Amino acid sequence: MQRSFFVVVWPAMLALVAGSQLARLSFGVPAGSGQPRDRFRNPFSHAGAWLLLTFLMLNPGQVRAAPDAVFERVAAQARALAQAPYRAPAQIPAALRTLSYDQYRDIRYRPSQALWKAEGLPFQVQFFHPGLFFTHSVQIHVIEADGTRELPYAAGRFDFGKNRLDPLPGDLGYAGLRIHAPLNRPDYYDELAVFLGASYFRSLGRGEHYGLSARGIAIDTAALGGEEFPAFREFWLVKPQPGARLITLYALLDGPSLSGAYRFDITPGTSTQMAVRARLFFRRTPQVLGIAPLTSMFWHGENSWRHFNDFRPEVHDSDGLAIVGGTGERIWRPLSNPQALRVSAFQFERLRGFGLVQRDRDFDHYQDLEAHYHQRPSAWVTPQGEWGAGELRLVEIPTPDETNDNIVAFWMPKRLPQAGGQMELAYRTDWGYRPAEQPAGGYVLATRRSPGDHAGGRRYIVDFAGGELDKLATAPQGVVTVGAGGKLLKQQVERNPATGGWRLSFQVQPPAAGPLELRAFLKQGARTLTETWSYLES
Structure with missing residues (x-):
């Protein structure tokens, strides 16, 4: 099987990363959502070591989009910002910054005040109040047929619960926004997408509960000197027409290293689609540039050896990283909760797509009636245009529980933009149960491991199913590749009558020291039948 990638591993990076100034950025269920126990998570624990995120790179001039006057105006603002020294936004009043978690959660947006609710349009928008983790506000604008207007802050839009706050400034602004639409049934507006905190956003498909999230861009993640967190500063919401199937919004991004203009076109459905376009202007050359970032949580799963004091067999928002290389080869990397920070890089001359995926949809494997891990969305990123050469990075960070988002995946271009330069970006993210990553041929269902028969040896059990596999009358051949220093003992x-597919079992003797890289797939004769299973043991 010809391979279009190889893997580079950094097993220890924590010492290089300074602590984040955004310690404990929340990205859980928004106040008033009514969803249980999808709690606020802290993606900036572990000394700010993570968030290598993904985003798509195109060379300037490669994107041929239709004329968009609004996008060009936002891009002009971003260009002007980038030509001047960076100015951090003003902080909100201290009374809001010092709210406790429970106090902040007690501030709820009044659904009766939702934007466009009175007009019965196919989309409605609610807003988040500044406070606690969200110490900078964003401006909201509405684009209508007769022009653009600013949507000023209004305290009357919120129920403050038991909080007793002094009169708040009229220009306070909002922390972020959430979009509602009749996703699951025509008579109820479900929460469809959220934009909240730095450049974070997330969405879901029909019948799902929030899980993983995305971000606009990542700068200097895990680089010496610490990570930078550019943030969306302004949003422009385009008023939808009656019967509209999608909603469009624009965003202005700013940070010490760059400014940028974004356009999001969001189409709800069984798999909700987000088409993203961006133009970035760089004040400096970043050390690390994360394109189309995705971030998730993996505490423990079927491949975990360590004991976790938890009644549930598995706890994770995603169970694997899926990649499709330029030659069409499909790669599946099961996620893990390592004992030390681990960074892997899959290098490609061309990339067709990648995603963090929740393949396991069996409730019995989670046994969680509150968090609904079996109903968490997968997210799949498809480049629009050519990204060029680069590497797909995966970051796995140790976590003691499920409250920390500890998994990150993103594209890192080989050629980084220079100070004073610009970059055009375009891609699509699908949020759903079975996004575009699901291969037509054989794919990995499950990964398990245990000690082997020999001292220090290890046993791996990989279940494959789908495609031609289910119809084979004779066993396919397993092809196992063991990295430097390791030795394949048996296979x-x-x-597997329970799955209708085939189980590959093999044992290896790992090297005396250092990580062990493993790859495996099934074939029949010269034909490859499955995606490539890729695993890293450290």
Whole structure:
């Protein structure tokens, strides 16, 4: 099987990363959502070591989009910002910054005040109040047929619960926004997408509960000197027409290293689609540039050896990283909760797409009636245009529980933009149960491991199913590749009647020191039948 990638591993990076100034950025269920226990998570624990995120790079001039006057105006603002020294936004009043978690959660947006609710349009928008983790506000604008207007802050839009706050400034602004639409049934407006905190956003498909999230861009993640967190500063919401199937919004991004203009076109459905376009202007050359970032949580799963004091068999928002290389080869990397920070890089001359995926949809594997991990969305990123050469990075960070988002995946271009330069970006993210990553051929269902028969040895059990596999009358051949220093001891392939597919079992002797890289797939004769299973043991 010809391979279009190889992997570079950094097993220890924590010492290089300074602590984040955004310690404990929240990205859980918004106040008033009514969803249980999808709690606020802290993606900036572990000394700010993570958030290598993904985003798509195109060379200037490669994107041929239709004329968009609004986008050009926002881009002009971003260009002007980038030509001047960076100015941090003003902080909100201290009374809001010092709210406790429970106090902040007690501030709820009044659904009766939702934007466009009275007009019965197919989309409605609610807003988040500044406070606690969200110490900088954003400006909201509405684009209508007769022009653009600013949507000023209004305390009357919120129920403050038991909080007793002094009169707040009229120009306070909002922390972020959430979009509602009749996603699951025509008579109820479900929460469809959220933009909240730095450049974070997330969405879901029909019948799902919030899980993983995305970000506009990542700068200097895990680089010496610490990570930078550019943030969306302004949003422009385009008023939808009656019967509209999608909603459009624009955003202005700013940070010490760059400014940028974004356009999001969001189409709800069984798999909700987000088409993203951006133009970035760089004040400096970043050390690390994360394109189309995705971030998730993996506490423990079927491949975990360590004991976790938890009644649930598995706890994770995503169970694997899926990649499709330029030659069409599909790669599946099961996620893990390592004992030390681990960074992997899959290098490509061309990339067709990638995603953080929740393949396991069996409730019995989670046994969680509140968090609904079996109903968490997957997210798949598809480049629009050519990204060029680069690497797909995966970051796995140790976490003691499920409250920390500890998994990050993003594209890192080989050629970084220079100070004073600009970059045009375009991609699509699908949020759903079965996004575009699901291969038509054989794919990995499950990964398990245990000690082997020999001292220090390890056993791996990989279940494959789908495609031609389910129809094979004779066993396919397993192809196992063991990295430097390791040794393949034995292997076998047998039918798994419970899945209808085939189980590959093999044992290896790992090297005396250092990580062990493993790859495996099934074939019949010269034909490859499955995606490539890729695993890193450290």
